[in-house]
Amino acid sequence: MTRIDDLPLRDELRGMSPYGAPQLDVPVRLNTNENPFPVPEALVRLIADRVSDAARTLNRYPDRDAVVLRTQLAGYLTRTTGYQVGPHQVWAANGSNEIIQQLLQAFGGPGRTAIGFDPSYSMHSLISRGTGTGWISGPRNEHFGIDREAAVAAIHEHRPEVVFVCSPNNPTGTAVEAETVLALYEAAQAARPERGALVVVDEAYAEFSHRPSLLPLIEGRPTLVLTRTMSKAFGAAGLRLGYLAADPAVVEAVLLVRLPYHLSAVTQATAHAALEFADTLLGYVDELKAERDRLVTELREIGCEVTESDANFVQFGRFEDPKDVWRRLLDHGVLVRDNGVPGRLRVSCGTREENDTFLDAVRAVMKEISE
Template sequence: MTASAPGRAGTAAPRLADLPLRPELAGEEPYGAPQLDVPVCLNVNENPYPPGEQVVADAAAAVAAAMRGLNRYPERDALALRADLAGYLGHGLTADHVWAANGSNEVMLHVLQAFGGPGRSVLSFAPTYSMYPEYARDTHTRFVTHPRRDDFTLDVDGCLAAIADQRPDVVLVASPNNPTGTAVGLDVVTAICRAAPGVVVVDEAYHEFARPGTPSALELLPEFGRLAVSRTMSKAFAFAGGRLGYLAAAPAFVDALRIVRLPYHLSAVTQAVARVALAHAREMLAQVAALRAARDDLAGWLRGRGHEVADSDANFVLFGRFADRHAVWQGLLDRGVLIRETGPDGWLRVSAGTPAEMEAFKTALTEVLDASAGGTTDHDQEQSR
């Protein structure tokens, strides 16, 4: 190991490569979508409509009350918050059936800390959420995938074959899936639950945006004691900055997550503000219908321009295919519109936004594609994905 140069204050300042990292972390980069100061941000699937003034006022009062007791640790198991979340979900759930953490990211990490680990594996269906392999890496869990169909749906027979072959300890099913927006039918989830030797988690982070009539895997909880359904308040609830994710499952499943969680993992302020948001659920979710309509309008507009578009039940659209998707992404950014360069090669993902944001995106994409032959869609080349 090379000697590191002293820092400005006389403290050693090693390079990352000089530190004794775990071998599997060598060369890794921190996860995260670009956070750039641009006029139109459509890259992280946020609800673009902020909370109303009454919600802001009630949240400020709740924070003030929490601050008066901030010299004490918060309620360790967030029982009142979990009861509110159970009430929001319905389906006869109680606080004992619900777990909450700092975003659904921490919820998923708890799942793999409890049910994954060295010598264990987690199976998911690609393409899917890019954080799943990182949860696996961070818990020393082997991550394996089975491919989706060309239209990004799940082939039941293929899923069952993968389960029989891999015998995974955890199966992660995103519905609607990120980055494709694809919802998974309950018949598929049921088949997976019956075949899986371990636990199954259906990640419903975008469920509130699903088209009317799309069922939730919450309906299956009474039948399957090893099934969990995760949600988040970051998307539909316009609460991304609040960092609150949660999971519904049998009480024993929740108890398993309580074993691995850090003490006092949810601050008193987070719990207080999340309860205010849930008390104002109707108002916080008021723009969901508008965002669904914006998504569907955007998908129709893109198809009208000759693009391939994945059917979406989320608040975003995956579209392509491009010979050089990065050039298209960069061209949009140069025009003040930030979307996400993710998913299979040749595809891009754009979040549903306000009418003004949607118009800005359409204008910018038209300019980019009209200006560059490299931005034309790649239909005729029959690219495989």
């Protein structure tokens, strides 16, 4: 049987592993940061009606530039952040991962490099390598925040064309201060004085944060980009809809590399409906934030070391053998994420009942280990 190594694969892809988390049939799945609340029935009916309407014209291509959807997204950002955004500043794609890919296709590529601050979202490095962009792993401090001075020094040393900042950060949940983003942006422009460098702020979990969005920072900064997703706060992971906000010139650049008609009519119709239910869907966010804070408190009471979180998940430890703890929790019917951060695991925030089951499992596992 032919092996992948027998194929004429690009050298930089050899030895890599595809992104993914275990998809196991267990009572409590808290490993992929999904919103645990199902879509309301009223929205299900609206989606069905909108998709039915779209189906009647499936013989035609969808709106290539998703103008109506981008207008809705711009309105959502303006209303929820207080910062005025127009549709010409917004672009949408199949999940924020495709947004990241398009940005790297336009601003990265062979002979160019991107930097991120690990541990962080692993798709930043995977998509970088997939687009032929060199990857640099920048530093974080012992509390998993970005060490501003060290990060600025790394940017000056490596002079990357693309800088990734994840806030709140995945998998640690830590938020990044606006002052730090500004410092990294200024360093990136100084390191690339000819045309500057792209700085991408990944706000996939922004709606769960105690801090205001970093969106206003794009004002007057033409190479600062903010990315978002409808997978988390909107509870629409199955929709696969991500978007960015930036200077209109960035949107023009992405148009050069996007595939024709990349967003299907069905995807656009579903996203239209979901955005009309934004207030209802965001109502679940407050409940999840309260549950996240409860997880932090109770995990510490159990004796775990917990990283402060502004997301819908919590990083906890510190374990001598996190893989063993992961397996033991699975034996108790709870699936969490082993993200490879030394001594730690990550749990997504579920319903109150799911979180109770998880906490009981942690207590049982801690007792097993102590004995």
